[in-house]
Structure formats: structure tokens, C-alpha cells
Amino acid sequence: MATMVLTAVGRALGGPIGGAIGALVGNAFDHAVLFRPKGREGRRLAELQVQTSTYGTQVPKIFGTMRVAGTVIWATDLKETRKKESAGKGRGRVTTYSYSASFAVALSARPIRAIRRIWADGNLLRGAAGDFKTELSAFRVHHGGEGQAADPLISSAVGAGQAPAHRGIAYVLFEDLALADYGNRIPSLTFEVEADAGPVPMEQVAREASGGLLGGSGLGLVAGYAAGGPDVREALMPMIEARGLALAGGEAGLRLVAAAEAADGEIGAGGLLARVNGRGVDxxxxxxxAADGVPVALSLRHYDAARDYQTGVQRVVRAGAGRQEQGIDLPEAMSADAARALAAARLHAAWSGRARMExxxxxxxxxxxxxxxxTVAGVPGLWRIEEREWEAMAVRLSLRRVPGAGGAMPPGASGGAIVRQVDAPHGATSLMLADLPPLREGVASAPLIVAAASGGAGWRSAALFVMGASGEAVPAGRSAGRAVxxxxxxxxxxxxxxLVxxxxxxxxxxLAEDIALSPADEAMLGQGRNLCLxxxxxxxxxSAVRTGTRQWRLTGLRRGLRGTxxxxxxxxxxxxxxxxxxxxxxxxxxxxxxSVEPGAALRVAALGLGDVEPVEAVMTVAGEALIPPAPVHLTARAESGGVALRWVRRSRAGWRWSSGSDVPLAEEAERYAVRLMDGARLVRAAETAVPAWTYDTAAIAADGSAGAALTVEVAQIGTHATGRAARIAITV
Structure with missing residues (x-):
């Protein structure tokens, strides 16, 4: 009778799961028979692998919230943008190429509510607030409803009326995603899919994955689950195995039942037969x-929402004999503590399940x-009925021991650390221009103008433009990394x-709370660390000490470096x-x-992803890199009735101590301008080709400056500009 009922149910289900049920021998219901794995190939957590475009790839049904890679279902060729730009004065022009791509990625074979974060090559592409970290023209989410329309970009590419709407499939479409940040290739993308508003009952997962042919109640909730694979068995087997669920049948059909902590009924002593057909039976x-037939250790792999849905592994070990280990791959989002408790329960169930009874x-x-x-009279523990068969005018029941009510695993499992990018909007750009003296060894032939751009924690970069006098914007590349x-x-x-x-x-x-300054020792300072304008x-x-959320106090200062x-x-x-x-x-x-000449006005604009309009910085160029530094060690000494002046030249070609030898000249010729000032009145101006000059008696007499208190200014005359002056007071 029971066999006939099971065969009918099997035919009703059809497909792989129906065939398995219809072929049952001995009416076995346990999932180890009904859901026996194919061959020896284990299941794998595949939802975080790179997205694919293989023909026939099965799209999983996503429940709750999960991180998935998806399947590329449509794409255009890469779009190439060609740009010719100057490589600098006297270097000709350089042609650069940039690329973008438009493509669609299927994520779930059931409707979803929303897409939250997106990762590209493991880096955050889209934040939880919906902000993108890389430029693109458009991003559209198709939620998978049965009434959804075809995407307009796909329709324009293949023709109106020819584009599939992919009804029942949730997918996203990227339009002109810039690929410069990913080596000019389509990156590997993973998506945080929010398919449901909250946790989903396991019986709902079973019902939807089986097309309504599997039921159940009170099985618990899953925060996120990816039901994938070629058939129902592959879709549900990980959840059934990890939870220790069993399959039960009845007039209402097949249903999943949870591992019970109390008995559904009792088989009393009066229900047992000592004789069948007049023959004595046991x-x-x-x-x-055997004990060594039970795994000595069991590992459960899962997705850890606290670690951005990265794969986590929890391993539990039992005492006693044995060598084999077993693993369960569970495409479900759960905490490390919950995964550890599940692994311990399955190992306990395997140990208890060694005991069998007929x-x-x-x-x-x-x-x-x-x-x-x-429960069975006279036998301790709880037992699950696995088989029921009418045999020789008696009912044969096969039972397996199941764990009874017991304590849970203590909390405290670790999911491991994760390096997480800051998920914050790109925010507005701050732009700063600086006119610097030479920073490296060598002679500058043009002003050294640099642009620094920065923003809040989510800021990445901005496009730069040099603004002309009439308002035209000339592209000037992108900013460098986020500046302090x-x-x-x-x-x-x-x-x-x-002195220090x-x-x-x-x-x-x-500018931001997450930016920090660091101290430096003498060796680090000698290498140029902590140089600031x-x-x-x-x-x-x-030394750098934080005094507030964004405030810092700096001490131990080296002042006036690089001729400043x-x-x-x-x-x-x-x-x-x-x-x-x-x-x-x-x-x-x-x-x-x-190029820009000293004295000219310079206007630079920056436009980042979070900017509503460009931000500008304006400066008047001084050309600090072209200005010779002021001489040092200027001295004055009375000599033959006059005043002898001596000084030491410095060079804009380098700033390191040169062991007593002269520094490089860095100019076309060595020349100095000497000026004698009486307050604001110029008394005398002279020029010399050596680092010395004498204010002799003839000049003193001609100037009528005998006995006067004067100020001497000495400046080096450079190839592009006259340097700033060194000063000394003299009395003639």
C-alpha cells in the first residue's frame, strides 16, 4: 500500500526528484537515499565566482539577501574613445585610448527587491547608498517581474520587438561603464542582491525551488540562500543536509520535517509481534x-554577511577514533556562530545515527x-522511522537513532578578519594648486605647478581641466590619489x-576625519618624509599628535626648506x-x-563623480622653480677704508650638503645683483660675476654715504628670474 502511494507521488513530481522517489526500494524516506549525491563530486560554493556567459548556465533563485556573481546575458563590443594630447613642451603629441562597455548580467531566477552594493575585481564599485565609484552613463535594475519590459538599450541594439524582456529573470544593465580602472577590460562583478525584505522560511524556499511539490512548516528561517543547480535535488540538498531535515510523505504529498527534539509518538511493547504466521520472530x-565510520571532523562553508558575504568556514572536531573528515558547502548567509552550531549538530547526528533498529x-x-x-518501549533515545514495509503479514519498521534535546554550542566563533573598503559617497571635491620649488635633483626650465585633489572618505579621483581666458576647458587628465x-x-x-x-x-x-598624519625620525626626515607646504x-x-576628530598638532619643525x-x-x-x-x-x-609664464593667472577646474558642478582653483604663478634661492653666509668686513662683502651661492638644482664643494650653478652664468639701500632709497646698484663685492672709498665718496647706516641686498641673477635677496646691515 505504502509503495503504491510513494510511486504515485514520484510520478507526480517528475524529473530527477520524482525518479528518485519512484525508484525507492523499501520505502526509504531519509535524505541520504532520496538526495544521494551523484558520484563523488562534491558541491561547491559558486555564487562568488566571476560572472560567466556560458550557454545553458543555470541562474539560481535568490532568497533573502545574498552576494552573487550572475551570468552575462548580453553585451556590446568595447567602445573605444581616442584622444590626442600633448606630452609636454617639445615632446609632440600622444594618442591615448579609453574604453567602456555596455552589458547585462542575470542575477536571480525569481524576482528581487533591490541591488545594494556592487564589487568590481573585489573593490567597491557601488556603495550601499547607490553611489558609483567609476563613471558610467546609466545603470538599470530589472526586478524580474512577469510584466517587465525589454531594456531600451538592448532594444535599440537588436531592434524594437526583437529584444527579449527576460521575464521572471532579475538582471541589471550597465551602460558605458568606464574600464580605465580595470585595465580596459570588463571586471569581475559581484552583487549584493536583496531578493526579499527579510529572512525567508525554509519551507518557502523548498516550495518555490520544487515548483510547489515540496512542503513543510516550522523549519526555520534563512537570511539568504541561493537555490541553484541543474535540478531540485542540487538546489535543496545543501539546505536539507546542513539542517538535518527529513522527507515525510502522506496524503497531502511530500513535506520536509525538521529534526525534532521531542517524539511525535510511541511504539509500545504491545505493538511488537513475537510471532508472524505462527513462526517465532525477533x-x-x-x-x-563503527566509530571510525563517523567523520572525526566536519567543516561547514557558508557566506558570512558580517564579512561582506565572503566565504567562511567553521570546523568542529569530535573525540575518539577515526581519520576521515567531511565538509558541507552551504550557499546560505549566516553568522559564524550559527554555522558552527550547525556543524556541531550534524556531527552529533552522525555519531547518534550509527545506531539502527528494525x-x-x-x-x-x-x-x-x-x-x-x-520512542520505543524499553529503548532509550529518539528514533526516526526511515522505512515502513508490509512484509509477511507484519509491518517492518526501520529506524535510526537521532540526537535528543541538548545544549547548544557556546557562542564565540570567529568569521575571520576582512579588509573592507570604506562605503561612503564620493562627495564633493576639494582642489588646491601649489607653485613649488624643485623637489628633485635637476634644473627646472618651467614653473612647477601641481594640483592636489581630495574629498571625504568615499572620494576617489576627479577629472582636471585647464581653463582658458575665454572660458574654454582643456582636458588635463585625472587627479592623483586622494591628497592629504x-x-x-x-x-x-x-x-x-x-636649527630645529x-x-x-x-x-x-x-579635510576629513579618516586622514591621519604620522611622526618621522631623523632618517625618515632625511629621505624627505613629512615635507609640507x-x-x-x-x-x-x-611629531604629529591628534587633538580632535580632524585636528592635529605638529612639533619639531624644520623651517624654510628649499629656499622658502x-x-x-x-x-x-x-x-x-x-x-x-x-x-x-x-x-x-x-x-x-x-606652459605658463611667471606673473600669469592660472585657473584649473576639477570634476568628480560627486560634484554637481566643477570646483575651481585660481593662482598667480610666481615660478618658484625658476627663482634662484637667496645666498647665505653674507658677511661684511672693513677693508682699506671700504666694506668687503662675501657670500655663498646656493643652487636650485639640488638641496643636499655637498661635502664642502660648490653646488651646481644651474644658471647660464654666475651673476649677482648688489643693492645698497638707505631705507627705501636706492643708494647704489652694482653687478658682479663672483660671490664677493667691495664698497670702496671712491664709491662711498661718490655716494656721499660716509658714516651712514645702510642695508646691503645681494640676489643671484638666474637664467629665468632674479632670486630673492640676502640682507645685511653695514655702517660705512
């Missing part, structure tokens, strides 16, 4: 499997359904440029603060193939 036969019962045992949990920048809280007091300034304190407020003075700092000692006394509160890190600075003029 009403109860018990057997037990009973010979009377006709009343036909009321016992396979899958039920019962801020403003000074108070005016930096004047300080020594020959340990009296002055520099308080600054940085404060106003127009270059300094270095030894002239700016030590010209500070004010609120002036720009910019650490000079070459990898975070861009050269907009060089990229645009333009």
Missing part, C-alpha cells in the same frame, strides 16, 4: 556502525509515517631656519596646509601640453 533487532509490528503500525520521530590637505588653525610664528624649531607649534585641521613655506615636522625661508614670517590663520607627496600630486599643465 520483534526487535538493533545494530551499530521492528516487527502489527497492522496498527501502518499509521506510523516514515519521517516521524518516535587642510588649513592652519592659527598663524605659525616666525622661527629659526638653521622646537618652540613653534603648528595646529592644523585636516604651509602657506608658501616648506617645512618638515617630527623668506616666507617664515608671512603666515596667517586659515592658510592652506598640504603635505607634499609626489604620488598624490598631478601636473595639469604638462598633461594638457600647456
Amino acid at each position: 520483534p526487535q533487532q538493533r545494530s551499530g556502525g 521492528l516487527r509490528c502489527g497492522w496498527e503500525a501502518l499509521a506510523q509515517e516514515p519521517g516521524e520521530i518516535v 590637505m587642510g588649513v592652519t588653525d592659527a598663524a605659525l610664528a616666525p622661527g629659526s631656519v638653521t 624649531d622646537r618652540r613653534a607649534v603648528l595646529d592644523v585641521t585636516l 604651509v602657506g608658501r613655506e616648506l617645512i618638515q615636522f617630527e 625661508e623668506w616666507a617664515c614670517g608671512a603666515h596667517e590663520a586659515g592658510e592652506p596646509f598640504l603635505p607634499v607627496e609626489e604620488e598624490r600630486l598631478a601636473d595639469p599643465l604638462g598633461f594638457a601640453g600647456q
